[in-house]
Amino acid sequence: MQEGEEQALWDIFYSAVHDVAARHYSQSQLDAWAPGSFDRNYWVERMRKLQPFVAQAGDRIVGYTDLQPSGFIDHFFVSGEWGGRGVGTALMGHLLETAKLHRIPLLTGFISLAAQSFFQKFGFEIIRHQTLNIRGVEIENALMCKTL
Numbered sequence: 001m002q003e004g005e006e007q008a009l010w011d012i013f014y015s016a017v018h019d020v021a022a023r024h025y026s027q028s029q030l031d032a033w034a035p036g037s038f039d040r041n042y043w044v045e046r047m048r049k050l051q052p053f054v055a056q057a058g059d060r061i062v063g064y065t066d067l068q069p070s071g072f073i074d075h076f077f078v079s080g081e082w083g084g085r086g087v088g089t090a091l092m093g094h095l096l097e098t099a100k101l102h103r104i105p106l107l108t109g110f111i112s113l114a115a116q117s118f119f120q121k122f123g124f125e126i127i128r129h130q131t132l133n134i135r136g137v138e139i140e141n142a143l144m145c146k147t148l
């Protein structure tokens with residue numbers, strides 16, 4: 001991600017939650033996860049800390065993910081408009097290559113119901129299910145991991 005692209009990543013995040021994850025969660029869960037209004041400064045700071053990789057189609061950002069030095073994947077989102085067209089696979093390929101390059105032995109992430117099968121396809125296993133409380137609403141996801 002380059003500086004100035006933070007808003008584009010919010011749009012991807014919002015679309016991935018409200019268009020794609022909508023099949024797995026209720027409207028109140030989706031609104032708690034990705035609220036209609038957001039604190040722009042907080043989001044910009046958060047994205048700069050994550051240092052995400054972006055996937056582009058032409059000059060448009062269509063998905064993003066991150067890989068922390070610990071092997072933790074915090075965000076993994078593809079715009080609803082671009083779902084099912086290989087963007088997630090491309091991001092995962094880059095993520096796995098980067099992890100190998102940096103000799104990261106274990107990848108982990110808290111993965112939503114909308115992405116667990118996708119992660120399983122790439123060899124991630126569910127370690128445990130958990131229920132989070134985000135903005136007063138309970139949301140289920142799972143800790144998943146993959147040994148490299």
Ligand SMILES: CC(C)(COP(=O)(O)OP(=O)(O)OC[C@H]1O[C@@H](n2cnc3c(N)ncnc32)[C@H](O)[C@@H]1OP(=O)(O)O)[C@@H](O)C(=O)NCCC(=O)NCCS
Pocket residue numbers: 016017020021075076077078079082083084085086087088089090110111112113114115116117118121
């Ligand atoms: C999960 C996600 C990243 C997949 O991205 P994508 O660009 O649609 O994935 P691809 O087009 O590369 O699909 C790759 C394969 O995974 C499959 N797949 C994609 N999403 C899937 C899902 N939710 N469940 C099962 N299989 C899925 C595709 O059918 C495809 O299979 P194939 O290669 O056999 O045809 C995307 O759907 C997303 O952003 N989901 C919502 C956000 C989310 O929950 N992110 C995780 C936060 S922790």
